[in-house]
Amino acid sequence: MTREPHLHRDGTWVGASVPRREDPRLLTGRGRFVDDIRLPGMLHAAFVRSTEAHARIASVDLSAVREVPGVVAAFSAADLGLHDIVALLDRPLHEFVPTAMPVLAKDKVRFVGEPIAIVVARDPYAAEDGREAAVVEYEPLPPITSDSAALAEGAALVHEEAPRNTLVDVSLFATEGIDEVFAAAHTVVEVRARTGRQNALPLETRGAVAEWDDRDEQLRVHTCTQVPHQVRTVLAASAGLDEKEVRVIVPDMGGGFGLKCVVGREEIATAAAALRLRKPVKWIEDRSEALTASFLAREQRYTVRAAFDADGRIQALDADVVCDMGAYSCYPFTAGIEPLMASAEMPGVYKVPAYRVRGRAVTTNKAPTAPYRGVSRPQYVMVMERVMEKAARALGIDPVELRRRNVITEFPYRGVNDVTYDPGSYKESLDLCEQVLRDEGWFDRRGSDPAIGIGFACFSERTGYGSGAFAQRKMAVVPGFDVSEIRMDLDGTVSVTTGTLSHGQSHETTMAQIVADRLGIPYDKVKIVQGDTDRVLYGWGSFASRSITIGGSAAAASAEKLGERLRVIAAHLMDVDVESTELDGAGGVRAGDRRLSFTEIAEVAYLRSHLLPKDVEPGLSATASFDVGGDGTFSNATHAAVVRLDPGTGGVEILRYVCVEDCGVAINPKVVEGQARGGIAQGIAGALFEEVRYDDAGQPLAASFMEYKVPTAAEIPDVRIEHLETPCAFTANGAKGAGEGGTIGAPAAVLNAVNDALRHTGVELDDTPIPREAIFRALERAAEPALEAR
Template sequence: MTPRSTEDRLVGRSVARREDPRLLTGRGRFVDDIALPGMLHAQFVRSTVAHAEVTAVDLSAVRQVPGVVAAFTAADLGLGDITARLDRPLTEFVPTAMPVLARDRVRYVGEPLAIVVARDAYAAEDGLEAAKVSYAPLAPVTCEDEALAEGAPLLHDAAPRNTLVDVSLFASEGIDAVFAAAPCVVHVDSRTGRQNALPLETRGTVAHWDDREEQLVLETCTQVPHQVRTVAARCLGLDERAVRVRVPDMGGGFGLKCVVGREEIAAAAAALRLRRPVKWIEDRKDALTASFLAREQHYDVRAAFDAEGRILGLDADVVCDMGAYSCYPFTAGIEPLMASAEMPGVYKVPAYRVRGRAITTNKAPTAPYRGVSRPQYVMVVERLFERAARELGLDPVEIRRRNVITDFPYTGVNGITYDPGSYREALDLCERTVREEGWYEKQAAAAAEGRHLGIGYSCFSERTGYGSTAFAQRKMEVVPGFDLSEVRMDTSGAVTVTTGTMSHGQSHETTMAQIVADELGLPLAKVKLHQGDTDRITYGWGTFASRSITVGGSAVRLAAAELGKKLRRIAAARWGVAPEETECGEGCVRRRDEPAVSLSYEQLAEIAYLKAHLLPKDIAPGLTGTAAFDVFNDGTFSNATHACVVELHEGTGQVEILRYLCVEDCGVAINPQVVEGQCRGGIAQGIAGALFEQVTYDAQGEPSATGFMDYKVPTAHEIPDVAIHHLETPCAFTETGAKGAGEGGTIGAPAAVLNAVNDALRTTGVELDHTPITPEAVHNALRRQRTLEHTR
């Protein structure tokens, strides 16, 4: 097949997003837009205490509330549990069953106990007020120290010291001697705040029974429709064929929606019982307090360096507070396993030891929020390099330059093989840009005026395109990885593409179409993507871990190539030549030796569908290409360097970001503008974690942030313009040369911001290692400096 010329290719061009005309004119269709005849509305009776035995749930008064149609407990609906497992011994992993509706015990404020179904949303809320739940309170466990304390109350009897995961994946021989002999040993003790992924669209579902198809249909905003189907079928005792999951337009997910939630299963059970459509839309209070959370982690890490600033060893202890339960299918291991496996990152670390633990506390459970531990461990490792540079008298960029991986493929001490990237090149370009823009001179001038400017960097890689092999190495019982695609042409020569990935803002309708259009030589308008329907798509793992273009896009390209082969076979048979003597392009198949001789796709489709008697006996009617794709190596690695310039304001402790730069390499960028959108959105979320967002709890396990007055979300005023520079190291392991780009912005931003803040504090004697960085911490550090100056 002859590809389009470079000038005509769609891949690599910032073509306009095909989704935008629909979404920007209010013609998108989201879960809350769905209205079915006879539809009822559901809300959940939720626990008001963090830890207790449930002695009674009385819904009798609820059922008397005007407008309430029904109210159910787990016993009423016969609901089972959602259980996610790792194939590890109990010394390393303790499985925990998460009931769809809590029965005899509650483990966090907001845990669902019962579902109330009413004629409208207001009556459902009124019904909640009439519910009476009796508790026998238990002592809550609200932090790491309480969870791991001797004799602490146990959330799950099978989990000693409230530990769900305890793994030591790597322990290089002789590492203690390495640290004992090292000229420079630095230490960072860092904690990161618990966050909410905060998609614009909260979770929700509309469930109804289809008598004709004998199917329970769930229309829900999920990143993993096939996994929702599997769990719903199991919990409700149905064949998987009897459950269909469809995903309409979705307003963000960020990992929060790549796990199976309890509420959508309970709403489906109510619809099945009542044989009427049931809608549940999560309100913002529940989204902030009772939905899946992430990021509350503690790192105690040492690094050894030689006198020239080359790293000799890394020794880490990681504790991740995963809340009350394991999520499905990733389990509570998702954060500590990610941190343990990938912490060496872009640096040549010769010796490594790590212990990773997941603890359970009386908080909402954790899902794999965008970046999954990488923003945290990158921040810690980058702090180690900053600290070592200071102690050794080295430039902080130079010490990184001496340690980044430059020879590829590179197999790290963690056993992971990194494919070629531009780690050194990205660092050099980022620093050069900062210098050319004059920020070091501006910093010196500000210091002379008594102002506090800081410049911070972060270097990192983003492992993308995790295949089945990579997930199997984590010993997941449910092993994600592959993706399937079908490309089908109709009689007009237009094609329909299916993918098992699921867009929640990543522009799949555009980028997947670019891939197919280039492969077949079609106009972009001739390609339509279908996603998020378990009846139309054979199987799929959905969207997470930056896998959509790397894995899903590769499957789409292969399926388009298979369709192209069939088109060529039909044309070749008509001409009496071998298929190898033909090529696809510009909406037709033509002969290589006589390009003027061609058959349009419409003509070939007419033969394939309407004149099948003209087909050779070895060619079946129809025009369909199918393919599967998996990654059997260690994945693909995008990389980037970020730089951040901040000014600290003494009076308020405010951190103002003056400049933000990103030099990224995601291989072949299918659509550069889409990549830049991913970078900017990710950086905004990374800045949010560095400076603003945190879910906190009081001593009784009550969440403090129930609205945006308490949960500090940055606005456009706090997020700077981001300058993005692209490098391109094509990937050898994907069909398009692309690597993932979905999480990199979030991964690099906290480290860059924290390093910039510490650079601005360099004369105060204070270093900050925790996020979010509070105005109080900055104000106190600057005030300390003023106090010291006045006492001299």
């Protein structure tokens, strides 16, 4: 018996913090993840991986592998004959260089950990033993381990077709006369910043279980991906199959954060091995592989100048962005994902009259880059917020006041970046965030303790990118729309498909709330179907905070269509005009004092179809699609961090964290808060702890959690969240995206707080993760005069 949760105060499911329907299953160990799948006769796979960062492959000898007890087969690229994965932009060659990513390396390896061969055995231990027996002969080449090395004259080429190791080089905006604006400016500030390479680090690593089904003549692949339809397309093309011969199924998934919204090579190779052997094959990525050979993100370098007038209003912004994208372009977003995002959206919440930007993606001998929660926005927001802080110091204006003078306050606002911002609460969120800290006494405490610093970050999050927004990037594969199908059964319950995919975002709950409101039924009467390419007509998956804005709008539209169908049938059965009927909000259709329940209507639709109107087909189902028009919608927030620096260690303790967010209508406020808190934790991790480093030979130096410093609960503070609500005018529920905002604001807020606490030292830090030693040295030097005075 289910407990009836409380509705929202206005009697709707949307807006109510109802319990997550997923939790009973997941918290009691009844979830089913990829590694839980056991099939009769299942084999296990492991990959022979490159030990060199950059080398030609002289030979691959797998003969000893096949002799290892328990090994069933071993395949190199030549054995499987798979087609390469190629991601494209419709841009000229001087802006974008297409490069192929082989499923298994053939002639050359381009990073340590690149898969060269797949070993299939009766158990995972034998597979591990087998890969150790592989003999690969290399002809080493000079490794490229930084963006500056990649761009240096005469540097070795990671891809021969990419001169100067540049995959993307775009100058999207260049306001005429911008140099004159800088020349006449009252104040010009400059920020030079670097951000460290990070791993998205989902709890569940990548994995796949593939099998050939003779009855269905279909290759069935269970995998933890955010984009099952794209995996199907690439797998079919790579293996030379029709798409109908491939079915991709996503079970429960333990996080993705963007790392799983691209098509991986190992999943394709595992499926190809299963196809060749006609036996089920499982591959589960271990944590060392996940840290070193999976997709990474975030390594960027910014050189930014900003011009201000005497009143503190920004006049111009000039930016150069270089993104180290590693060895390959990811599918389908390409190596352009980070520089194009940064270039298009850097002005953010500020009124910037003149703008010039150059964005480049360089290729290096490191694991390739994929989207990671926020995609460039944590970086460029950090840079813009450093611009505001430096300008405030130079002009002698309070940093919060300087922001107030520059944030967008009139909507819709057409930016210098040709993006239209829908209504938001940029100034209101900044005001409230500051007021919360003042009310809690943090400004007073900072005044009495020089080790305490307060930092702010004001930003917007472009969410729900539709096909128009993606087309502006000139992607050859253009994501955007979503499709939803709904079916009502005889008992009045409904099943709804969504092309989005939950990997922790509570779709089973929030999507059900949306549909329940549209039909007037309890939300536990709605079943959400996702992650199955045979059951879901088509979908682009979950990324870019699109699930509720686009997927939720499609589900709402299909429910409304079904509601209309119910009304048409009910009107016919009650012999009244359709216009006189309405859904009664209690699982039925009413016309005056007459009423038919959904179960009564369903009985006719399925069991007594001869009573239906002549132009109405049997059954109760509907299909609808949705695509956000224009430039998408913008959530916004202001974050503030209060930190204390430890002069003895250079450590940073976060004393308080405040988030004031506006994601439009929050479908489930508790879910939104959970998203914000999780994102803030990841943002703090990037600001203070996490970084994947490489040595000069291209060897990764963070192969375990001993080296890759992940924060624990002890390092993450209590987070106070305040909600503002500016409903979106062009999504079905007034909702804007909420998945990435926490991550976007945290690095800037923490970095600014640290710099505020260092204000008496004269030292300013602009890179993340913030080096503890730099803090220690700054505090040590500042303390020396006081010690000498004693």
